[in-house]
Amino acid sequence: MIILFGVFIRYNWESDAHWAESKHNLSDIENDFYYRYPSFQDVHVMIFVGFGFLMTFLKRYSFGGVGFNFLIAAFGIQWALLMQGWFGSLDYSDGKIKVGVENFINADFCVAGCLIAYGALLGKVSPVQLLVLTLFGVTLYAVEEHIIIKIIHARDAGGSMVIHTFGGYYGLAISWMLYRPNLDQSSRLQGSKYHSDVFAMIGTLFLWMFWPSFNSAIAGHGDGQHRAFINTYLSLAATVLTTFALSSLFQKHGKLDMVHIQNSTLAGGVAVGTAAEFMLTPYGSLIVGFCCGVLSTLGYVFITPFLEKHMKIQDTCGIHNLHAMPGFLGGVVGAITAAAASDTVYSHEGLVNTFDFKDEFKDMVPTVQGGHQAGALCVALIFGIGGGILVGAVLRLPIWGDPADDNCFDDEAYWEVPLGGSRAQCSQEEMRVPVALPFSVRIPVR
Template sequence: MAWRRGKLTAILLIFEVVFIVLFGILVVYDDQANATATQNSLTPAQGGADADNNVLRAYYPMFQDVHVMMFIGFGFLMTFLKKYGFGSVGFNFLVAAFVLQWATLMSGFLHLHHGKIVVDITTLLTSDFAAAAVLISMGAVLGKVSHIQLIIMAFVEIIFFSINEWVGLTFFKAVDVGGSMFVHAFGAYFGLAVARVLYREDMVGHSKEGSNYHSDIFAMIGTVFLWLFWPSFNAALAPGDDQHRAVINTYFSLAACAVVTFAISSAVEKDGKVNMVHVQNATLAGGVAIGTSADMMVHPWGALLIGSIAAVLSVVGYSYITPFMADKLKIHDTCGVNNLHGMPGVLAGIIGAIVAAVASPAQYGNSVYQIFPARAPIENSTELATIQAAFPAIEAGNGRSAGLQAGFQMAALIVSVLVALVTGALTGLLLRLPIWDQPEKDSMYEDEDYWEIPEEEAVDMNGSLEGVGHKKPDSRARTESDTNNEQDTKV
């Protein structure tokens, strides 16, 4: 235990010292946050900055929503494990705080300005999006890896996440306003690849893996926070009417998804009851599925349809695909991230490509070139000059057709999934090294080896008490035979 404590302390402090040094050398404030910038020493009448109309005022409300999603939404969503509540919320806190710093640096390395990393409120937003990808991956291996393995996984994943996103946005010029391809699908399949490489038979059907009445209620706190704030996640970086449309589309997609989740959950359960696992997770799939096309003209009825499809896909995933993956593919997915983030993320990418293929100036006006910048006419063309005369914000693009843009959308989706799978598998091999302290069977899905537990709760975790209320086996990552053989118990 002393050596474990020393390793965690050393690893975290080494990383933090490196971050401080790199921030000191490379990171500077954007002019809107820099006291030495001339504009901040002048009044608005003199051409200076307007304190009441700036980038912070524009982005901060939605940034705060996204920030809450990372630390409360994701953290509490993972508290369903009855003996891993501290680990779910606490390690979520640690990993997210770590990633915010490392993602700022990694993204900055790819977007240097005169050799410096310039930060503003949008940097904080994109760092939160990067944290979301890692937290999704964490869900696939929750309870099966040590805190040290989580930090190493986060460090490596952010490198590949940042490069993949940069390639998708810079070379493919793909559009993914809600991050469904670059965040959700990437995070899910990276985590699943890690889980496959780390797979051991004793991870499946573990006695400590399930939930109880109270842990499921805590998990619902995360669900509700994520459900409420998801429109901000999808709309935060969209401009003007695009942002307004993204909020509306996400709002309706989530609403339909919640209703259909209850309907399909009751249909697939043998006794017609509603499964809390589905409610905690599948109700959010609509936010993922609408993400890529959230700022596009899918129309409110289309948003309802997308949310409904996502609900069916996610519930079916939890009921049938997750057991198949565990039994046949040896992929044990603790939180079922494939069903909430993976498959809905792929669905979002496909929908985004379809909507891009039919997008036209007749439907969008000149804003079609704002949503799909690569479709704008090439520089110095007569067509570009005509468009800029009416809409000066439009910049020169690549002159792509709608069909070509759709093709690049699909290419970005496919590359993101492939990169996630390959780099996730390589990261899994790294995490198998004994130095990272992967937990043995008795230490999985339990806080006791990693946290100081209050004395009265320690008695509970040692087996004298098993919780209060109705206990049930968890269906997120367990095999179908495990679920059928285990009996409900009331204490």
């Protein structure tokens, strides 16, 4: 990695000390750093705290959830800089990749795809398998992104297609390849407990709050970022209401289910990703958010059990409901919104800026753009499912040290777990017994 960076990676003109000479009449504040760094940090929090803590909900796999998330994200961003560089910001004049803050945001996005896939496999794979998954996942992502953004010229600021559809189906396909028929041997560990659910809420809330930054981070300067933030924000707000309502509707006694609140509330951010920088209008965002809340909650109630039972897909975190389906929906919404764009709504200059109708694409029209968006969605699907099956096949090789069926969802497998902790807190049974009894006493322990 160090050698590859030594050969390929250099500062771009905005982070190089030559900036003082080359900036012409720009003010220092117009360095791209000040446009994007706050958003970058928000995205960064989502990747490490958001995804990390969202995966702490299992009663005995919190270390693995947040720890392995940390590992593969830190590995993935380095690899992504190289991979995305080769397909994107490579300067052909001197064969170097020039990096600045936007590349780092893109690297975080790329890693997000792999973390989504991890969600489906949480507790069932070894750290080495995760590194392999990330290595291939990042590579696939970089190719897929290049095809979608550069070749097909689709727009996808928030990555509904590029990140979520790809990452979701990638994870599900791998999970399908790694199906464990006897997973119920560790079913005692497959639930949450009171405090692990509260930890997971940390993840949920940071994801929810910073999603507007996620979708606006690489949108156009000025009105583009501003609008992407508004659309995402409104969509997310609508999803929360829908999720609470439906969760209460489908539970016994109208009680709320933490699984829905932790996950489905976020689906609105996924679905508005592609269209975030378009003129989706505020009420359009609400409609998208509403539909997503319904879709995602119903997914947890009906589709996840169905997938597990009939399709042999064990989806620990329910990424099908949170990323795959909403991402697909987001791609469709993006295609429709793009096809419906017009000079009246955007102004001519606005249309050109938003859809980047420049250079070789300067004769593009919105309706054709809509078609390209739809094509991009298919590419994301194909890469996700195809890549997942391929990588799943690799991960089935018996050399990666994956845990036994009755050892899944258990931090003991890969972590030094503090003694008191696991005993005192982690299972009800262990709670009952801790009285040393003398021989010949009969006690009807409940």
